[in-house]
Amino acid sequence: MKSEEKKEKEPFHALAYRVLGEKIEALIPHVEDLRIALRKAGIPISLRAYASMMVFTSIVVFIAMSTTISTMLYAAVHNVYAIMAGIGIGLLAGAGTFWGLYLYPSIKASSRGRKLDSSLPYVVSLMAILASAGIPPERIFRSLIYADAKLHIQDEAREIVRDIEIFGKDVITVLSERAMYSPSKLLRDLYEGLISTARSGGDLRRYLYSQARMFMRMKRVMMRKSLESLAMLAEIYVALLIAMPLVFSIMLAVMSTLGGGPINPVMTLRVLTYLAIPLLSIVFLILLDSTMPREA
Structure with missing residues (x-):
């Protein structure tokens, strides 16, 4: 019974590796950069x-899309070109899936780095308070495991404590390794500063307090820049998606009463209303989402 339960709960990437296994060895040198990206993204694979999951998923998507699209097109037109078109769409879908899975670790690492950068002023302030109480670095990182989940530091602290307590590594070695795979440049700089302070016998409390003040200043500057960007985007939104459609609507209404000339005012107004404005709104939302910080 237990072996059956284990088989039912087998992860998808484990299934892909079991199916493909050594068949993808030739691919590994071409995706070697994913090794660091997976570590930075915190993906335990x-x-x-x-790589097996990337190839296996792409094959599954190719087969599913080719079969579905070819069947639908052939049922509609009864032509052999429909099957070829379905295979072509399936190839594009499979290639897109492979490329998306290739980029996913980097995207997740970047998102994780932004969250760490946003919460770092509060994390370092907490570390400075603990250091001022005479708590050694090992226990400081253990305390961070139980910090507020909004600080996004629990996974980092958990891996540091694991390496120290289970694998028996010293703090300097662990911090050096974590600095190498940290998705956040600010956190990497903090680790390197902790290493330098420990090696030189410096005052850990003073270093952490100075870093906390510096990170807090950087956060204030970043929030000020975000507000300025938000004000600029608001002006663009008013001009592009409120004022300009009104002006065009009035112009087209006047043109329709005067005959319109070579331009069809009604069709142009429909394109503006049902295509241009929604597309511009989607582009604006994507731009706003990528520009504004998600964490306060």
């Missing part, structure tokens, strides 16, 4: 297993 080996490079070979993830």
